Amino acid sequence: MIALPDGLDTPALVVDVDVMEQNIRSMAEALAARGVALRPHFKTPKIVEVARRQLAAGAAGLTCATIGEAEVLADAGITDVFIAYPVWASEPKAARLRALAERIDLSVGVDSVAGAGALAGARAGVRALVEVDCGNRRTGAAPEEAGVVAAAGADAGLDVAGVFTHGGQSYAPGEEPKRKAAEAEVAALDLAVRSLADRGLAAATVSAGSTPTAVLSARGVVTEERPGTYVFGDRMQLVIGSCTPDDIAAVVATTVVSTAVPGQFVLDAGAKTLAKDGAPWLAGHGAVMGYPDAVITRLFDHHAVCELSGGAPGPAAGEVVGVVPNHICPVVNLAAEVVVVRDGAEIDRWPVDARALNH
């Protein structure tokens, strides 16, 4: 687990650069061994320095959720970006896409005939990838309808370059959900590729991805994977078995500000720092390092209330502890910067370049 430097102002988001580098290398090597490209999702780190290190380790390009994230990458000189999201390309987003596509190689998701029409109407000069649903039931056309969307886009003048999916149903404990979600990704993409082929369209890019499934679905028709969370890890990935405690590269340093109410202690990291992401299979709002019996039962804007079961001793008021967040993506987005450490000593600070650029 990460050792925290002394004297930090809290709450602060701390990143262990060596653990992060190991995560970057491991994923790159695992996918390279399978002959599948890695396009890490920038929505997790939102930090240009992290993206640069992922590219240096062999990533083919970056994935984004928003035009704002892609603009940050373009400003940093990163030139191959896929916005894996069904962007609705009306103004003013259409103008932003046009400006961006003049600067970088840009791909954008579509998941409907109407959306493809809007993107074609934007005349942005982007590549389009058709999103298909593999059981996550969020966005994405039915796989067998991918060709209908692709053909409509192509007829309207879009450069349709392939298909993509996200097996988000992989987020559950145990091996079975991960294996099934990976199978669902491959099967849906296979159907989608055939659906395009039926209309005489080729899928040069066939993209899957989530951290739990990234290695498992790197096979068959799949040409690239888009994991994001793997770079830092988090408590959900720990509990679902997609990382080990040694892979956790980011924790929130927070001070015990109160032990006034008996049976609990209170940290200065609230929902504006830890976020309220959780899951039915995850008790509490984060894991307090060094206090495995503590459960963060209530999270207010600026307070985390931690209850101790069975009379276990808690930290003293004034002590600084680390909390492994349930879900790291929203936590990074809440921070202005991360404190970069090596062997428990601060060596740098990195701004969260794409913080709040969720449009």
Place this chain on the structure above:
Amino acid sequence: MIALPDGLDTPALVVDVDVMEQNIRSMAEALAARGVALRPHFKTPKIVEVARRQLAAGAAGLTCATIGEAEVLADAGITDVFIAYPVWASEPKAARLRALAERIDLSVGVDSVAGAGALAGARAGVRALVEVDCGNRRTGAAPEEAGVVAAAGADAGLDVAGVFTHGGQSYAPGEEPKRKAAEAEVAALDLAVRSLADRGLAAATVSAGSTPTAVLSARGVVTEERPGTYVFGDRMQLVIGSCTPDDIAAVVATTVVSTAVPGQFVLDAGAKTLAKDGAPWLAGHGAVMGYPDAVITRLFDHHAVCELSGGAPGPAAGEVVGVVPNHICPVVNLAAEVVVVRDGAEIDRWPVDARALNH
């Protein structure tokens, strides 16, 4: 309800300035009529322009949760600030308190003998207010122990100026929880004042507050109230009966990006925009304006999945809708700026000055 301007880039946080001004006036007048000071909580708006308008309407000063928020107010020339939080005053926070107290009139919370000792040790020249717990079970000494904390602080050289509490248990539907929480605030503060008096200490400031209880507990020993959410309102305040639909001054404008999966529509405002705050008595992650049968059942980083019951018609892909957030405080903290509107037309943009300053 707020009318949204055309052509917004989404997601965007929209504030109707006339509704906000009405909220500012109403609370100021209600407390002035009771002879109780209003010290609005800055953790809700985090926008200097809003704080200035609250002061112009008669507020006695501002409340903050963090030193960072207080620094923003000091930079804006606002000179009377209470950090209603048991700040643990070790370095580097001690140095920040010292620097701040040279610029403004600053009060800081303490809730234990040890915390009072740490604050005294910081030699910051701040006033201390003792926090007591009135049943919220978060922070705060037992009311009858307030004098022990105050006396320890005074002995260590602190200027102990009073007591405060927060009846957060008021957050529940119906009149009864609000009435009981307000009674608990007044009773706890009464006990705390007596506890100080027993040790020969006076409480010049006796401070209560939450938006649901602010007017109800403005009586007896109470000298000031610290509501925050009232300035914008939100869905929780609506459901618990602390505001009406006409009082909602802030909504998230968001675009329907997908209707590909049957029975639902998907918005581009996810957890990084709407936050995941909720309550057992509140279904879903926000209220979709104009579509009362829609429930935001799943909230991902960049997607809100809205399900429609009973075959009610939903919005079309590409349509921009407003979402009333469950809890406005974390939502403002997620935005870089707010779009200020009047009668449905954009008239200004205000930066969220204290965004991410949660330390």
